[in-house]
Amino acid sequence: MMMIRGNSNKTLKMAAKSLVCVLVVLALVYVLPTFQKYQLSQLLIYAIACLGIHLCWGRAGILPLGQAAFFGAGAYSFGLLLKGNASDIFTASLLFLFSVIAIALVAFLIAAMILRRQVGPSPQFAIITLALTILFGQIALSWSSVTGGFNGLLIPVISGVDPFSDAFFVVICGVTLVCYTIARWVGGTPLGRLWMAAADDELRVQLFGFATHLLKAICFAIGAGFAAIAGGLFALHQGLVTPQNSGFVFSAELLIWTALGGRKHPSGAIIGAILAGVLSLALRDKIIWWELIVASLFILVVLKFPGGIAGGFLTLISRYKGNSGNQEVQPIRPPADEVDKATLAREITVQKVTVDAGPVRIIDNLSLDIKPGVTQCIIGPNGAGKTSLFNAMTGMMPPRSGDIIAGTKSLNTVPAWHLQRFGVQRKFQTPRIFVSLTIRENLWIAMWSKHLQRRDYLSHAPLKWHLDIIDDAAQIFDFLRYPDMQAEELSAGERQQLELVMIHLCAPTILLLDEPCAGLSPRETAMVADFILTQQKQSGATCVIIEHDMALVSKLAARVIVLHRGKLLAEGTWQAIQKNAEVRAVYAGGIK
C-alpha cells in the first residue's frame, strides 16, 4: 500500500511539474515580443549543448573541451543532408535524427577507444577532445567546396519552418525540456551513479566488475548527441553555419556557461546558458569593459561557489529545509546473480612471480601455496612486497615473469573489471570509497557488482536493493545507520570499514585484505576481525590478509606466510612461525 501511494504521489508531482512548464512556455509565448523569443531560442539551443557538458563533466568527471566540434558536426551535417534532399518537415526531421544518432555513435567509438587504455581522471582525453575541435574547425574553414569555408554554409529553407514563429519557439522549449528531463533522469539511474562513482575512483568501480570505459563512453556519446541536437537546431535558427560555431572559443564558452550555472546539476546548464546570454545581450553594448566583467564574474563563481549558481542555490535550500533524506522505500532482494559460477574460483596460486618497479625488484621469483577456503595472514617487514603481491594479483602491477592463477585461468593479463568474475575482491591499504556519494550509494554500487544486469542500468529497481549483510554490518559499524550521510564525512577508520563491507557485498570467493584494521583501536580491530571471520565462515571464501598486529594475526589466521625482500621466508601455523628463528631475526611483531 505504501508503495502504491508513493507512486501515485510521484505521478501527481510529475503532472504538476509538466503543467507548470507548459504554462510558463505559453506565458512566454504571449508576453515576449517576437525578436526576444527568437533570441531566447538561441540561448536555449546553447543550453542543450551545455546539458551535454553537465553529463560529461558534472557526472562522469570527463572534461569535454570538444563540445563545439559535435555542435558544429550537428549543424553542418544536418545542413548538408538538407541540401541534397527534399525539404518537407517530415523528411527533415528524419534527417535530423539520423545526423544526431550518427554523431553520437562516432563519439561513442572515439571515447571507447581512447578511454579503454586509461584509468582515472585523464587530462589526455580532454586534450584529445580539444584537438578534435581544432581539427574540425580547420576542416570547416578549409574544405570550402563542401562547408562554404569562411562564409559558412547556407541552410536550405524547409517549407513551414520559420525561426521567428511562435511554433518554432515552442518546439525549442520542448526539446530543451526533453533534454533536461533525460539528463536529470539518467543522473538518478544506476548508470548515473556509476558515472559519479567512476569520477571519484575509477579503478574501484572496475574492481566491482564494471567496464568503466564503456560507461564513460556512453556518457560522452549522450553529451555529443545533445551537442548535435543543439547544432542542428542552431542551423535552422540561423539559416547559416560558420566555422566559428565549431571552434575552440565556442567550446570554451559553453564550458564556462556550464560552470557558471553549476555543472553538477542539469538546471545549472540551462541557468548558465540563459544568464550568460541575457546579461551579454543586455549589457555588452552599454558597458565598455564587458568581457572583463564577465571574466571577473566567472572567477568569482569558480572560487566562491564551486557548485555554480545551481549548486549554491541547492545548498541554500537544503540548509533551509533541513536534510529531507530519501523516502523510505520497501527494500527488495536483488535477483539471483548472473555471474557464471564456472569462473568463480577459490584456488589462487602464485607461481614463480617476479615483479619489478623500475630498477627495483619488488617480488623475486615468488611461489606461494595459498590454501583455498581458509583465512591466512601475510606478515613481513615494511617493504617486503606484501602490497605489491596484491597489486600483482589484481592486475595493477603485471608480473615480469611467472603466473598468478585463479581456478585454472591466469590472471596476468585479465583487465581489472574481469576480476569480479573470478570472485576476486580486494580492500586497499588506504581505503578507496566513493567520497562524493552517500553511504547508501556506496553500498548500492557494491551490490550492483554482482546483480546488475544490462536492463537494470536505467531502472530504478536497483535503488531499492538490500542484502542482509548490511544489517549484520550495521550492528557492528554505527555509521551504517546514517545511510544518507556523504561518505566524505567519514573518518579514515570508518572508510576502512565501509570498504570492507562493500567488498563483502559482492560475495567474493577470493578476498585480499590489505591491513583492514589500520587506524582502528584495539576494540574496533576486534570488531572488524569478528566481522571478517563470521563472513568467511558463512561463505567459505579464501581470505588473504596483510597485517602487522600480532594479536590480530593470531586470531585471524589458520596459516601465516612471511615475506622478506620479495621472497618467501617461512610459512606455517602461527605457533610455528612464532618459534621460527629466521623470522624472529627480521620481524619481531607487536601488538596495538
Added chain:
Amino acid sequence: MSWPLLHAQDISAGYGAGAILRDLSLSLNPAKVIGVIGRNGAGKSTLLRTLVGELPIDAGQLLFENTDISKMPAFVRSRIGIHLTPQDNVVFNAMTVFDNFVVGANENADVTAALNLFPNIALRRDVAAGRLSGGERKLLAFARSAFRPDKKLWLIDEPTEGVQAENISIMADIIRARPAEQSVLIAEQNITLLLSVADEVITIDSGIITGIISGSGLTRENLVRALAL
C-alpha cells in the same frame, strides 16, 4: 609569567556542513608528549588538522605562546614551529627519498642523519618516494618530520599504520630523543607506542575531550577501557 605552549579555548571546526569539534578546550605545556585516543570518527585527525591550520576554526580561540593564531594560515604556523605529520598522502611521490628530506630543510639540517633513522629508508635513498610501500612511506614522513629542528609543537597523526613493530619502537626512541622544550601531540591507536612515550593521554569522543589519563593511571588496561567506553 609563564603560559602554556598552546591553548585552545572552545574551538569548533569541521568540514562543510557538520562540526566535528565542538567547543573543545585544551592546554599543552612545553616538553610534554600528549597522546590522543578515541574511537574512529571521534575527531582526532580533525583536531590535529585544525591546530596546524589546514582546517579553519568556526568558533573559539587558539593561542600559541600567548599569541592569537586563530586566523593564521598554515604556512605561517609552520614558520612559528607548529608541524604536522599527516595520516595520508604523506610524501611527494615523484621525488626521490633524499629529495623528500631536502624539501623544507634549512641549511643546518643533517639530511644524512635523518635518512639513517630507519634502515629501510636509507637503503632507498634514490628511489622515487611513490615506489615505496605504504609502510615505508609512513616511515619516510615520520623521519622527515623528526629531523626538522625548528619545530616547537609536533603533531603526529597515526604514524604506525602499516608499520612493523621494530620500526614502531624506533619511532618511540625518536620521540623520546627530541629537543628538550619540544612538545608532541600524537593521535594514535597503538597503545604500545603511547605507553612508551606519552606523559599524558587525552580521550576524545564526538569532538570533545572526555578524559585525561596520566601518571600511574597510564596503563594498558586503562587505555583499553577508555577506548571501549
